[in-house]
Amino acid sequence: xxxxxxxxxxxxxxxxxxxxxxxxxxxxxxxxxxxxxxxxxxxxxxxxxxxxxxxxxxxxxxxxxxxxxxxxxxxxxxxxxxxxxxxxxxxxxxxxxxxxxxxxxxxxxxxxxxxxxxxxxxxxxxxxxxxxxxxxxxxxxxxxxxxxxxxxxxxxxxxxxxxxxxxxxxxxxxxxxxxxxxxxxxxxxxxxxxxxxxxxxxxxxxxxxxxxxxxxxxxxxxxxxxxxxxxxxxxxxxxxxxxxxxxxxxxxxxxxxxxxxxxxxxxxxxxxxxxxxxxxxxxxxxxxxxxxxxxx
Amino acid sequence: xxxxxxxxxxxxxxxxxxxxxxxxxxxxxxxxxxxxxxxxxxxxxxxxxxxxxxxxxxxxxxxxxxxxxxxxxxxxxxxxxxxxxxxxxxxxxxxxxxxxxxxxxxxxxxxxxxxxxxxxxxxxxxxxxxxxxxxxxxxxxxxxxxxxxxxxxxxxxxxxxxxxxxxxxxxxxxxxxxxxxxxxxxxxxxxxxxxxxxxxxxxxxxxxxxxxxxxxxxxxxxxxxxxxxxxxxxxxxxxxxxxxxxxxxxxxxxxxxxxxxxxxxxxxxxxxxxxxxxxxxxxxxxxxxxxxxxxxxxxxxxxxxxxxxxxxxxxxxxxxxxxxxxxxxxxxxxxxxxxxxxxxxxxxxxxxxxxxxxxxxxxxxxxxxxxxxxxxxxxxxxxxxxxxxx
Numbered sequence: 001x002x003x004x005x006x007x008x009x010x011x012x013x014x015x016x017x018x019x020x021x022x023x024x025x026x027x028x029x030x031x032x033x034x035x036x037x038x039x040x041x042x043x044x045x046x047x048x049x050x051x052x053x054x055x056x057x058x059x060x061x062x063x064x065x066x067x068x069x070x071x072x073x074x075x076x077x078x079x080x081x082x083x084x085x086x087x088x089x090x091x092x093x094x095x096x097x098x099x100x101x102x103x104x105x106x107x108x109x110x111x112x113x114x115x116x117x118x119x120x121x122x123x124x125x126x127x128x129x130x131x132x133x134x135x136x137x138x139x140x141x142x143x144x145x146x147x148x149x150x151x152x153x154x155x156x157x158x159x160x161x162x163x164x165x166x167x168x169x170x171x172x173x174x175x176x177x178x179x180x181x182x183x184x185x186x187x188x189x190x191x192x193x194x195x196x197x198x199x200x201x202x203x204x205x206x207x208x209x210x211x212x213x214x215x216x217x218x219x220x221x222x223x224x225x226x227x228x229x230x231x232x233x234x235x236x237x238x239x240x241x242x243x244x245x246x247x248x249x250x251x252x253x254x255x256x257x258x259x260x261x262x263x264x265x266x267x268x269x270x271x272x273x274x275x276x277x278x279x280x281x282x283x284x285x286x287x288x289x290x291x292x293x294x295x296x
Numbered sequence: 297x298x299x300x301x302x303x304x305x306x307x308x309x310x311x312x313x314x315x316x317x318x319x320x321x322x323x324x325x326x327x328x329x330x331x332x333x334x335x336x337x338x339x340x341x342x343x344x345x346x347x348x349x350x351x352x353x354x355x356x357x358x359x360x361x362x363x364x365x366x367x368x369x370x371x372x373x374x375x376x377x378x379x380x381x382x383x384x385x386x387x388x389x390x391x392x393x394x395x396x397x398x399x400x401x402x403x404x405x406x407x408x409x410x411x412x413x414x415x416x417x418x419x420x421x422x423x424x425x426x427x428x429x430x431x432x433x434x435x436x437x438x439x440x441x442x443x444x445x446x447x448x449x450x451x452x453x454x455x456x457x458x459x460x461x462x463x464x465x466x467x468x469x470x471x472x473x474x475x476x477x478x479x480x481x482x483x484x485x486x487x488x489x490x491x492x493x494x495x496x497x498x499x500x501x502x503x504x505x506x507x508x509x510x511x512x513x514x515x516x517x518x519x520x521x522x523x524x525x526x527x528x529x530x531x532x533x534x535x536x537x538x539x540x541x542x543x544x545x546x547x548x549x550x551x552x553x554x555x556x557x558x559x560x561x562x563x564x565x566x567x568x569x570x571x572x573x574x575x576x577x578x579x580x581x582x583x584x585x586x587x588x589x590x591x592x593x594x595x596x597x598x599x600x601x602x603x604x605x606x607x608x609x610x611x612x613x614x615x616x617x618x619x620x621x622x623x624x625x626x627x628x629x630x631x632x633x634x635x636x637x638x639x640x641x642x643x644x645x646x647x648x649x650x651x652x653x654x655x656x657x658x659x660x661x662x663x664x665x666x667x668x669x670x671x672x673x674x675x676x677x678x679x680x681x682x683x684x685x686x
Contacts, residue, residue, distance in 0.1 A: 092333035191333055219334045229327040230335040239335045240327055246338050253337040 003107055004114045004153040010281045017119050017282070017289045019083060021183055021208055047071040082142045083120045083127040084178050085113045086171075088188030088195055089134025091233040093161040095189070097217045097277055098224075105214045106134075106161035109187040111281050112212065114153055116185055119289070121149050129156060130171040132188075132195075133163045139170050142182070164234050165194040178202065184209045190261055203268040210271045210288055213261060217278040219254060222247045298376050306371030309363070316359040320350045355676045362669045365662055375656040385444075388436060389418060391427055392451040392477035401471065402447070411436070411448060426478055426628070429456035433637055437464040450632040451475030457628050462637040470636040479629060490620075491532040492524040495542025501562075501599035504607045505539065511613035535590070537620050541599055554588025558620055563603070566594035572619055573606070581606070582619065591622055 006014075050059060050070035060073040093106035113129060120127040121144075128142035129152050138155045140148075166172065175198060178184060184202050188195040190213050203209045218224075224243035231238050258274070265272035275284040301307070332338075350356055387402060388411040389395060395408075395418065408418035412427050415436070433448070440446060446468040455477035492505060502524055512520045523532065527542050531549060535557040540549065545561050553559050569585030572593065581604065582595045597603030606612050 095331065095333040189333065191336075216334075218332075224330065227327045228330050230330050230332040230338060232335055233331050233333055237335065239338050239340060241338055241340075249339045250334075250337055253339070254334060257337060 002153060002157045004110050004157045006111060006114050006118060007281070010111075010115065011118070013280075013282045014115055014118055014285070017285055019081065019116070019119055019123060019125060019183060019289060021081065045074045048074060081120075081123070081125040082179055082182040083116060083125055084142065084175075084182050084184045085116055085127065085129045086175060086184060086186045086188075086198070087113055087129065087131045087134075087138075087156075087159075088165070088186075088190075088192070089131040089137070089159055089161045089163075090165050090192060091133070091162050092189055092191045093133075093214070094233055095216050095219075099217070100277070103277060104161065105189055105216060105277065106159075108214050108275060108277055108281070110156050110159075112187055112214075112275065112285065113156060113185075115281060115285055117149050117152055119285075121146065127152065128174075130174050131156075131159055132165055132171050132198075133161070134159045135162045137166075137169070137171060139174055141174070165192040172198075175202065178207055180206060182207055186211045187214060188212075189214050196261065196264065199265070199270055200268055203270050209268075211265055211273070212284055212288065213258070213272070213274045215258075215274060215276055217276050220251075220276060222250055300374050300376040301368075302372035302374055304371055306369075307367055309367035309370050312363050312367070313360055316356055316363070317350075320352065320356045352676075355673065358669060358673045358676060362666060362673055365666050365669065369659060369662045369666065373658045373662060375658055386415070387447045387449060388415070389449045390429055390451060390454065390477060392453075392455070392475045393449045394451070394473045394475040395449075397473045398449040398471060401473070402449075406447075411450075424478070426455045428458075429454055429477070430458045430460075430462050431456070433462045433464065437462070437466055440466050445469065447471065449473055451477050452632055453477060453629060454632040454635055455479050455629050457630050457635055459626065461635060464637045464639055467639055468637055470632070472632045477629070487518070488520050489532075489534065489536045490520055490522050491536060491538045492522065493527050493529060493531075493538065493540050493542070494524065495527055498541040498598065501541055501607075504599060504612070508613035508616050512617055550587065550592075553590040553592050556589040558591050558593070558622070560593040560595065560620065562595035563598040564594045565596060569594065573615070575606075584619065584622075593619055 047060065047063070048071065050072050054072050058072050058074075060071050063069075063071050063073075087106075087109050089106060089109075093109060094104045096102065096104040117127050117129075124144065126142040126144040127148065129138060129140050131138045136158065138159050140152055140155055184199075184207050186195065186199050186202075186209060188211070190196055190211070199209050199211050222243070224247075226243060227240070228243045229238055229240050262272050262274075271288055273284040273288045275281075386407040386409045387398075388409055389398060390411040409415045410418060410420070411429065411432050413432070429450075436446060436448075444466055446464070446466050448468060449471045450473070452472055452474055453476040490505075490509060492502065494502060505524075506522060509520045509522050527540075531546070531552050532538060535552070535555055538549075538552075538557060538559040540559060540561045543563070545559075545564065549559060549561075566583050566585070569583035569592070571580050571582075572584045573581035575581050580596065582593055584591055584593045586592075595604070599607065601607050606615065609615075
């Protein structure tokens, strides 16, 4: 079983989710990318029976000649939406809970990416992925369709979280070339300042950015006891502490940092969410992609 | 009944108790490595404090107990029967003393005991024969509790003394009454029968021996008599002096000597024993060897002038007499009045010697307990620890 295979329960709950953009929420004008809108276009989609009111030009006369019936030729319109999923694969994403040591932040990030891909695929949107750090790094330009999805999932399954946030490299260059109409989903623990910096740059460039901070339950509960030597997975940094004594202070500081990140994202116009490792996978997606009330 | 230590210095081994304590404490203060990406929000100032909580307290307790028992084993733990230890207030009577006059002098009260091995009560008959009075006095001194006053009734003539007047730690009442201690030494005037067993060709030697005896009897008239018989007559019945002239002494001779006889073998080969006679050239002429209660003198040469020119010397009788008599015994008898023990010896040994008396060693029990504890400790220490990863 691939580590990117979505659990069945989660998959069933994804059905109610849609990738939405600010433009949709604004309800500006015609067209709604999220629906599978059919009409004139290059990509053939299907034939359907003529109904009164259809444009006569769209009747396939050659088919009429063969079958003596009126059929309307429908084509799939190019989706205007491109979903870029940027995943933090630095060593800090290897963090897991004491209670579930084989399920790291990166595993959660992969599954969340798979969920987003699933939704995008259902909507007919294009999607691409890029990892920052990790080995081997993974970069797939946006595309649509089931084959693109499989490619993405297989590539993602191969990645191991390792190393530091790259100062340069294909992922950063790809991020710089993200199209203006793209929707960017950034999955990270945001322990690297570079992650927030990337989000800020994309937001400033007018891209629509969604950030999802993935956090371990241990970082919320701090269940450690006794003398501990805390080791940073990304650097040689270590901190010796009496866990029971520093708990309060750590929780306070960590909550402050989280609140600061949320505030920063709000200022930048970024939709921001948090995901704890011990909560259901789709919970953050529900919060991020809940269909806005405005639309109903 | 109480517990005592024969070697209290062994308790220094209790210092080893610190080792398991230290081990269990040091292990506790080890830090557990934890990968934690969010460590930058952990305050740096709260260093882990030293914890005094011990790890696996039962194992520690077992180890401490084990070491404690080992220390007790080294310190020679004994069970002391307090009832036996002191002959406090006992009146010691040396054998030979006139008990009746002593009772008249001291009164009948008190516990009367013989100054004899084991210090039996006076009602029991004393062991016959002489007692080592000086040694017994020292034993009594060591056994008596500190501050006690010894009362010893001695006869006018005391036996069993040695070269030094006893130095006692306790004050002593030296009560001299009439009587005389039994003596081991026969009076010097007793007649001595000199047995000679000679081979047929050793007749010539007899003449020299007769001459020697005549010389002895000149000084001590009629004390020495000669009993000359051929070898076939065998060993004499009494344990006197025996001169075995001729080869092949019977095997029974050895046991005869060990029972107190003095025998001279000539000629005989011997490599053991002290050299008794040596001629002008340094050749060994006679050896003497103590065998049991008796002595065995061996001459490599036969008693003939050709082999032993000393036979012709004027001092041969004296040499022979000295050889047969052996060295004179050390004097052991003295007047009690002049041999009262001196007071002011070492008192320090008193306590431990008193403790030793009537003490029962517990080494075996301790060893068993240690073995059992060791097995338990191994079981506990090597058991898989639950709930600990890695």
